[in-house]
Amino acid sequence: MAAKILDGKQTAREVRQELGGRVERLAESFRAPRLAVVLVGEDPASRVYVRNKGRAAKRIGIDAETHELPATVSQETLEARIGELGADPGVDGILVQLPLPGDLDAERVVRRIPPEKDVDGLHPVNVGDLARGTPRFAPCTPAGVLELLDRHDIPIRGSHVVIVGRSNLVGRPLASLLLLKGDRGDATVTVCHSRSRDLAEIVRTGDVVVAAVGRPHTVTADMVKPGAVVVDVGINRIDDPTTESGSRLVGDVDFEAVREVASWISPVPGGVGPMTIAMLLANTVRAAEAHEGIGDLAGSR
Numbered sequence: 001m002a003a004k005i006l007d008g009k010q011t012a013r014e015v016r017q018e019l020g021g022r023v024e025r026l027a028e029s030f031r032a033p034r035l036a037v038v039l040v041g042e043d044p045a046s047r048v049y050v051r052n053k054g055r056a057a058k059r060i061g062i063d064a065e066t067h068e069l070p071a072t073v074s075q076e077t078l079e080a081r082i083g084e085l086g087a088d089p090g091v092d093g094i095l096v097q098l099p100l101p102g103d104l105d106a107e108r109v110v111r112r113i114p115p116e117k118d119v120d121g122l123h124p125v126n127v128g129d130l131a132r133g134t135p136r137f138a139p140c141t142p143a144g145v146l147e148l149l150d151r152h153d154i155p156i157r158g159s160h161v162v163i164v165g166r167s168n169l170v171g172r173p174l175a176s177l178l179l180l181k182g183d184r185g186d187a188t189v190t191v192c193h194s195r196s197r198d199l200a201e202i203v204r205t206g207d208v209v210v211a212a213v214g215r216p217h218t219v220t221a222d223m224v225k226p227g228a229v230v231v232d233v234g235i236n237r238i239d240d241p242t243t244e245s246g247s248r249l250v251g252d253v254d255f256e257a258v259r260e261v262a263s264w265i266s267p268v269p270g271g272v273g274p275m276t277i278a279m280l281l282a283n284t285v286r287a288a289e290a291h292e293g294i295g296d297l298a299g300s301r
C-alpha cells in the first residue's frame, strides 16, 4: 500500500491559523509583532525565499519588512545595520537571509543578532542552549520537521531516527531536538554524512528517516525499512523537458519508489518547505510575546 502523505501545506496552514489568533491578541493589547528580514545582493533564489517569508508573515498580521543591501556592502556596514535592528525596541525578530554573497562572513553577522531576536535560531547562544537541552529558538527547518511529525501523530519517543546530513541548518539541530526529553523528543538518533560507511544499511534501521543532503535520489526504496516514516528536507532543481519551465523541484528521496515501502512520506514540494516558513512565523510570535512579557522563550514551540 502506498504511503500516506505528510502534508506540509495543510499542516502549515493550521499552524498559521493558530498563530494568527496570537498575533491578533498581541496587536490588540500591545502592537503587531515586527520581523526584520535582511537581504544582501541579488541572488534570485534568496529573493524568492525572502518574498515568500514576508508574504506569509503579513498574511497573519506580522509587520514584516525587508532591508535590502547591495552585494558590495562592507562587512562593517552590514553588521552595523544588524546592530541597529538589534537595538530597536520595535523589532521583535531579525533574520538574515543566507547564504551571503562574496566574502561576507555570515558567522560574524549572525553573532550580531541579539539571541532573543534570533528567530532563525542560528546564534551560537541559541545553538548552545538547544544542544544543552534548554532550547529557546530552534532553527526553523528542523522545528518544522518535528511539527509535521507531531501533527500527523507520528510517535517519536523511543523510535530510532536516522538523519542523513549533518549541517548546522538542518541535521545537527534536528538531532538536538530529537534528543530533548519529552513527548516530541526521547528518540534514539543516528546522524549520517558523506563519510558514513554502509549508509544504506544504517538508513534501513530507521523507524523514521530524515534526508537533508541536497542530492536527488540519495534515499532509495531498498534503503528504507518497510513501514518506516520518511521525511524529505531536500530541495533540488532538476532538468525536466516535459515541464513548461524545463525543470522541476525534487527532494533527496526517490519519492515514487519509496512511497511503496514507507508508511508515511513527505512530498517535495509541499512537505517540509511550508513548515519551515510556518516555524519562522511561530518563532517571531514567540519573540514578540516574550518581548511584551506575556510568554517566555523556554521550550522550542
Ligand SMILES: NC(=O)c1ccc[n+]([C@@H]2O[C@H](COP(=O)([O-])OP(=O)(O)OC[C@H]3O[C@@H](n4cnc5c(N)ncnc54)[C@H](OP(=O)(O)O)[C@@H]3O)[C@@H](O)[C@H]2O)c1
Residues within 6 Å of the ligand: 141, 164, 165, 166, 167, 168, 169, 170, 171, 192, 193, 194, 195, 196, 199, 212, 213, 214, 215, 218, 233, 234, 235, 236, 272, 273, 274, 276
Ligand atoms: N525545505 C526547507 O525548508 C529546506 C531548508 C534548508 C535546506 N533545505 C534543503 O535541504 C538540503 C540539505 O541542506 P543543508 O543546508 O543541510 O545542506 P549542506 O549544508 O550542504 O549539508 C548536506 C549534508 O549532506 C551530507 N551528504 C552529502 N552527500 C552525501 C551522501 N552522498 N551521503 C550521505 N550524506 C551526504 C553532507 O555531508 P558532509 O558533512 O560530510 O559534507 C552534509 O552533512 C538541500 O537540498 C537544501 O536545499 C531545505
